Amino acid sequence: MVVAQVWTLQRHFVGFPKLSDFELKDEQLPEPKHGEVLLAAVFLSVDPYMRPYSSMRMKEGDVLIGAQVAKVIQSCNPSFPVGSHVVAPCGWRSHYMCDGTGLTPLPLDWPQDVPLSLALGTIGMPGLTALYGLEDVCEIKKGETLLVNGAAGAVGSVVGPIAKLKGCTVVGCAGTDAKVAYLKDLGFDHAFNYKTVSSLEQTLRKSAPDGYDCYFDNVGGEFSSVVMPLMKQFGRIAVCGCISTYNDMAPQKGPYMQSHIISKQLRMEGFLAGRWEHKNQEALKRLMAWVKEGKLSRTEHVTEGFSNMPAAFIGMLSGDNTGKAVVKV
Numbered sequence: 151m152v153v154a155q156v157w158t159l160q161r162h163f164v165g166f167p168k169l170s171d172f173e174l175k176d177e178q179l180p181e182p183k184h185g186e187v188l189l190a191a192v193f194l195s196v197d198p199y200m201r202p203y204s205s206m207r208m209k210e211g212d213v214l215i216g217a218q219v220a221k222v223i224q225s226c227n228p229s230f231p232v233g234s235h236v237v238a239p240c241g242w243r244s245h246y247m248c249d250g251t252g253l254t255p256l257p258l259d260w261p262q263d264v265p266l267s268l269a270l271g272t273i274g275m276p277g278l279t280a281l282y283g284l285e286d287v288c289e290i291k292k293g294e295t296l297l298v299n300g301a302a303g304a305v306g307s308v309v310g311p312i313a314k315l316k317g318c319t320v321v322g323c324a325g326t327d328a329k330v331a332y333l334k335d336l337g338f339d340h341a342f343n344y345k346t347v348s349s350l351e352q353t354l355r356k357s358a359p360d361g362y363d364c365y366f367d368n369v370g371g372e373f374s375s376v377v378m379p380l381m382k383q384f385g386r387i388a389v390c391g392c393i394s395t396y397n398d399m400a401p402q403k404g405p406y407m408q409s410h411i412i413s414k415q416l417r418m419e420g421f422l423a424g425r426w427e428h429k430n431q432e433a434l435k436r437l438m439a440w441v442k443e444g445k446l447s448r449t450e451h452v453t454e455g456f457s458n459m460p461a462a463f464i465g466m467l468s469g470d471n472t473g474k475a476v477v478k479v
């Protein structure tokens with residue numbers, strides 16, 4: 151019998167999450183029955199969506215939602231042999247028993263020198279988000295100019311290099327000077343610290359004097375209000391996330407952007423990466439190939455220990471991470 155540890159939402163977050171909002175509990179798991187597998191977490195993901203989804207989809211006492219890379223440690227299901235690895239959307243759990251539904255096996259030819267944790271980042275959901283946002287929402291073309299905010303994070307750090315591979319000029323911003331240096335290493339044409347520039351508008355104008363064809367928005371809120379007038383005619387905006395608003399206790403107010411959307415004939419589209427799930431296998435192969443060729447970064451922010459899940463989550467929301475934030479068990 152295995153005793154799993156699970157992190158639950160003790161009380162709904164009010165504003166910025168606190169360590170006391172989480173509770174660690176034990177859960178006894180029986181022996182697997184026919185068709186079942188027992189998983190042990192190896193790497194767990196902490197993602198921004200967990201903050202808004204906690205109020206939309208969870209009640210107090212629920213196990214926190216999320217994905218992990220797990221190892222199959224017992225199996226009564228031939229599709230998931232002992233020792234193989236899967237991506238499991240089973241939440242903040244050290245161990246999990248299931249019948250295989252929802253598990254995605256990692257390819258058997260996953261290279262030894264590529265960390266398995268990248269299946270939660272660049273070669274996983276955030277990488278797919280970057281790729282689909284650029285190709286299917288922005289429909290980005292060679293020679294265009296792209297702006298991405300949250301550029302040093304899990305999604306942003308894939309957006310920039312893919313846009314460079316496609317022959318674009320790429321402008322990005324992040325919240326520390328060390329992250330800005332990282333963006334320059336990734337090949338961004340212009341990068342700046344949005345927290346220290348004296349004028350966001352002037353910095354954006356200077357970085358792209360003719361304006362932006364595409365805007366990959368991870369941040370939303372006031373930042374986007376500044377960008378709208380700087381878009382080119384027929385510009386495209388991929389609304390990926392709005393992390394600047396996730397901890398707000400009351401909705402932010404304008405300035406409102408409709409007049410710019412009309413006069414510049416912009417297309418602004420929200421998206422969830424799951425819309426293109428049918429393309430994941432092919433897209434993950436492309437992401438893996440780019441990683442192996444050194445065209446995408448392997449940088450991650452790894453927190454050690456399952457007991458530190460809440461701290462890792464709060465740290466990610468605070469901007470501690472460069473690249474994908476993951477927890478190593």
Ligand SMILES: NC(=O)c1ccc[n+]([C@@H]2O[C@H](COP(=O)([O-])OP(=O)(O)OC[C@H]3O[C@@H](n4cnc5c(N)ncnc54)[C@H](OP(=O)(O)O)[C@@H]3O)[C@@H](O)[C@H]2O)c1
Nearest residue numbers: 198303304305324325368390391392393394421422423469
């Ligand atoms: N649509 C989809 O399918 C989809 C999928 C995945 C993610 N997303 C969204 O994409 C965005 C990025 O996600 P991610 O997983 O790549 O996270 P991430 O960028 O790896 O981590 C979050 C980062 O957001 C930045 N941040 C935090 N508060 C901020 C604020 N008030 N203003 C500006 N930046 C702030 C911090 O970096 P700094 O130091 O730079 O501030 C922090 O490191 C999020 O909005 C997320 O919800 C959407």
